[in-house]
Structures are given as structure tokens and as C-alpha cells.
Amino acid sequence: MLRIINLQKKFTVENGADNHILNGLNLTVEDGEFVTILGNNGAGKSTLFNLISGAVLPNDGYIYLDEKDITFMPEHKRSQFIGRVFQSPMRGTAPNLTVAENLALAYGRQNRKNLNWALTKPLKAIFREKLAEADMGLEDKLDSKIKNLSGGQCQVVALIMCTIKPPELILLDEHTAALDPKTAEDVMAFTQRVVKKDQLTALMITHHLEDAIAYGNRLIMMDRGVVAHEFTGDEKKNITPEELRTLYHLKES
Amino acid sequence: MSLAIGSLQLGLIYTLIAMGIYISFRVLNIPDLTAEGSFVFGMAVMSASAVAGHPILGIFFSLLAGAAAGLVTALLQTKLLIPAILSGILTMTGLYTINLTVMQGSSNVTLLGVTTIYDILGDLLPMDFAIAKIFVSLIFVIIAMLTLVLFFKTNCGLCIRAIGDNEMMARSSSMSVDLYKILGLMISNALIGLCGGLIACDQGYADMNSGVGMLVVGLAAVIIGEAFIRRRTILAGMISCLLGSIIYRFILALAISTRIFPAYAMKLLSAIIVTIALALPAVKYYKENYQLKKRNRHA
Numbered sequence A: 001m002l003r004i005i006n007l008q009k010k011f012t013v014e015n016g017a018d019n020h021i022l023n024g025l026n027l028t029v030e031d032g033e034f035v036t037i038l039g040n041n042g043a044g045k046s047t048l049f050n051l052i053s054g055a056v057l058p059n060d061g062y063i064y065l066d067e068k069d070i071t072f073m074p075e076h077k078r079s080q081f082i083g084r085v086f087q088s089p090m091r092g093t094a095p096n097l098t099v100a101e102n103l104a105l106a107y108g109r110q111n112r113k114n115l116n117w118a119l120t121k122p123l124k125a126i127f128r129e130k131l132a133e134a135d136m137g138l139e140d141k142l143d144s145k146i147k148n149l150s151g152g153q154c155q156v157v158a159l160i161m162c163t164i165k166p167p168e169l170i171l172l173d174e175h176t177a178a179l180d181p182k183t184a185e186d187v188m189a190f191t192q193r194v195v196k197k198d199q200l201t202a203l204m205i206t207h208h209l210e211d212a213i214a215y216g217n218r219l220i221m222m223d224r225g226v227v228a229h230e231f232t233g234d235e236k237k238n239i240t241p242e243e244l245r246t247l248y249h250l251k252e253s
Numbered sequence B: 001m002s003l004a005i006g007s008l009q010l011g012l013i014y015t016l017i018a019m020g021i022y023i024s025f026r027v028l029n030i031p032d033l034t035a036e037g038s039f040v041f042g043m044a045v046m047s048a049s050a051v052a053g054h055p056i057l058g059i060f061f062s063l064l065a066g067a068a069a070g071l072v073t074a075l076l077q078t079k080l081l082i083p084a085i086l087s088g089i090l091t092m093t094g095l096y097t098i099n100l101t102v103m104q105g106s107s108n109v110t111l112l113g114v115t116t117i118y119d120i121l122g123d124l125l126p127m128d129f130a131i132a133k134i135f136v137s138l139i140f141v142i143i144a145m146l147t148l149v150l151f152f153k154t155n156c157g158l159c160i161r162a163i164g165d166n167e168m169m170a171r172s173s174s175m176s177v178d179l180y181k182i183l184g185l186m187i188s189n190a191l192i193g194l195c196g197g198l199i200a201c202d203q204g205y206a207d208m209n210s211g212v213g214m215l216v217v218g219l220a221a222v223i224i225g226e227a228f229i230r231r232r233t234i235l236a237g238m239i240s241c242l243l244g245s246i247i248y249r250f251i252l253a254l255a256i257s258t259r260i261f262p263a264y265a266m267k268l269l270s271a272i273i274v275t276i277a278l279a280l281p282a283v284k285y286y287k288e289n290y291q292l293k294k295r296n297r298h299a
Helices: A045-053 A099-107 A121-134 A151-163 A181-197 A209-214 A233-238 A241-252 B002-027 B035-051 B055-078 B084-102 B117-124 B129-151 B155-165 B167-172 B177-203 B214-228 B234-257 B263-298
Strands: A002-012 A018-029 A034-039 A060-065 A082-085 A169-173 A202-205 A218-223 A226-232 B108-110 B205-207
Touching: A002 A045, A018 A045, A018 A060, A018 A226, A034 A045, A034 A209, A045 A082, A045 A169, A045 A202, A082 A151, A099 A121, A099 A151, A099 B155, A121 A151, A151 A181, A209 A241, A226 A233, B002 B035, B002 B129, B002 B155, B002 B177, B002 B214, B002 B234, B035 B055, B035 B084, B035 B108, B035 B177, B035 B205, B035 B214, B055 B084, B055 B117, B055 B177, B117 B129, B117 B177, B129 B177, B129 B234, B155 B167, B155 B177, B167 B177, B177 B205, B214 B234, B214 B263, B234 B263
Parallel strands: A034 A202, A034 A218, A082 A169, A169 A202
Antiparallel strands: A002 A018, A002 A060, A218 A226, B108 B205
């Protein structure tokens, strides 16, 4: 369970004025929940993810994961149990290493035995099986470099890297936004399968209103650093993209 | 013939510095200028050990000396957030004093009449001394190469490679980026220190000024090697260091034996060779653009 209490973050801009990004955000996500997050630019979605993953530290407030206070835990320790997939396919993978090597890095992240071989036959067999699940022809590309893959394949590898050892929480940061519509659909479908299979707790930022409604079991809309609207259950199923769109417009006026 | 043997010998020893530079510049993707300092540091430590009668311990000391220099640079970079190039320059400058201290204030220490590692191992081998020296250097290169190739296949080595390739990804995959950067730079400079030590043994003296331009020498070897070997694995990289280093020595030997250039023109030649090699992609780009524009004019 992820529990965020009164989270505040401000950045000091050049003239000394404070730019308040998060203003006391409260959010509780139960185990196995899949939450989609909407919000206009500057609402604080990415900052929220940066705070959860530890890339930046909050000015006030606390973050608990399974009753453990992780507010100030260093990023590389947190990433043992928090997975994150970024918008840019190149961001979550090492382009000049092979698919297998990238997966080996991810596989070892909870328990890195430093001077053991990074790649062994049994490990490669596990990777091949995982890649086959994605159904994108990746199982034959274990030894090709990431930079020779397409953007969609790259994102799938990044997603598998995050989930190969099921994390306690996975953050999806517009991970299909840079892909063409067909590939984006495939990657979303695969995401859905993985989340369901491993009963993962997931947060997903998206600007795609249809996706936000279709996937997950809870939808939140952020505005000016707080959760402004929330839809669950039938309420979420029945909402239309138009209704959501008007919520965006409300904010601008 | 002696020129060829001499070039081969130097080429083999300088392979070690090429490997060191390959690790920092290519694998870690950090422009590390510590090399010029750690090279002389290794040299100074080796000659001091040899003079004191411990030529074999000198090998370990020169490795350690290089690693220590690398550690300082890496700490400046990772903990004090000083830019990579400046960190290297700071360490290199500081090392000047330390090297002079190790060499007891004199800028030149001779190893004439002192037993070096080449004397010890060379006497064991049943062949001409010059050939035996090449053999000994080759053993060093092979050991270093094998160790590195195997090391980069372990989890730890893979982490170092990943950090050089995509640091952001490394952070979000739970790697302690600072730790692996430090480790990588220590390994790189340890090799460079050892290279300095072996050069001192080979030429029979340690000199404060031998570090000047060493970075370019190492980089030249890496680049020349890469021009011949297209594959980009660690093994291929190591082999291209070896090949590049030897070819580089032969080019220099040839340039000097034609008597067109005096011996002191070496540094300028090195700089020019590296400049040409580094400029090739730009030249290719201009050429392609020029051809595209020309096609437009005719149309």
C-alpha cells in the first residue's frame, strides 16, 4: 500500500520566487490497485513520480510504502522495489548493451551478487520466456543491441525490466506517448496483462483520456498540486472523455 | 630489425594505457585526464621500489598508485560534483608534487644497474633478451586483457558498462552509480599506472616529463584500433587497443626512420594522427552534404 501524506514541493526560480508544484497532496493506493492519473501540464504529475521514486526530495509531507517511511530513502535503494517506465524509450534502457544484458541488470537489482557472471544459460532461458509473453518477436533478439530495436519493442523491454522481479509499485510515466497509435495499443495491452498477472500496484500518467478511462480501476485528476477529482468503480466506467475534457476547461478559466 | 622489435615492445606496453583510456573514455564515457599524472605516478613508484630492491612488489605498487590517483579523481567527480575534465586536471596537477616527492625531489631517476622485472623474468627465458622482454610484456597484456574481459562479464562489470551507456537508467535500476564510477576509474588508472611502471623498467629510467601527451598516445591507439576492428564488444575493444597501440608505434617509427622528422616531433605527430582520426566523421558529414548540394545545383 502506498500512502502519501500532505506532500509539498516547491522549486525556487531565478528571481528568488517560489514555484509551488505540489501543495499538500494526499493519496492512498491499495495493493493491487491500478490508478490512472490525468492533469494539465504543470499540475505536478511528473513531480509526484519524481518524489515517489526519490529523484527529488519533498519540502514537506511523507511517503509510506507498506508502512515503511521512504520519504528520504536514496533513489537507488528505492528502485529495488519501485519500478518506473519513462516516456522516452531510450531513457529506461542502455542502448549499447544487448537485450539480455539489460534484463540481467534489472534482474539483479534486488540482490546483486557482484562478481557472479551477469549472464548464464538458465537466466537467458528465463529472459526468453518473459520476452515471448510480450508477443512482439523479442524472444529472438536477446543478443541484439537495444538501439537496433523499434521504440515499441524498447518500451516493452523497459516494462519487462521493471516487472521481471515484481516490484511493490510500478510508475508508468506516459510510457506510450512516444509511440504510434497501433504500437501504443499493443504496449498498453501488454501493460494490462503484466499488471493483472502479477497483481501489481500501478500508477500511470497519461494524456490519453480514453486510456485513462479504459485501463485501471481508479482515475484521479490532478490540478495545481493536489488531487482535484477522483473516479472509481462504476463512476469511472461511465464517465466519457467529453466530461473529462470539460474538467480540463474548467481549470483554464 | 631492432627498430621493429623496439616498436613491438613499446606497442605492447602502451597497450595497457590504451586499455585504461578505453575504459574511461569508451566504457564509462568519462573524459578522464588523470592519465598523464597516474602514468608518471606508476613510473615513480616502480622505480622507487626497484631501487629499493623490490622490483616485483613494484608492479603491485604501480597498480595501487594508479588506482589511488583514479580514486581521487572519481571522488572529486562523484562526491564534490566537479566536472570530469577539471577533476582530472586537478589530480594531475596535484600528482606533480607527489611524483617529485616519490622520486625524492629529482626529476629523473635512473634504473641503470638496478634489477627490474624484465631482468628477473628475462633471465628465466631461454631466448635473446630483447625477445624475452617482448614476451614478458605480452604476458602482462594477456593477463590484463583476460582479467578485464572476464570482469566486464560479471554483474559488477556490466553495471559499469550500463552507467557509461545510460546513467539515468542505471540510477533507476538500483545501481549505486557513484560506487561503480569510482571502481571504473580506479581500474582504468591502475592500468595506466602499471603502464608507466613497465615503461620505466623498459627504458631504464623514470622521468617527470614522460607523462606529457600520454593521454593522446592512449587515445590514438584506441582510435586507430577501432578503425580496424568494427565490432563493439569489450573483447573487440581490448584487441583493438592492442592492435592500435602496435600500429601507432610502427607509424611513429616509420615517420622517424625516414629522417623527415626529428625524434622530438613525436608529440606533434601524435596530436595530428589523433586529430585526423577524430575528424573523420565530420569530414564524412561535410562530404555527404556537399554532394547533396551539388546534385541540387545541377537539377
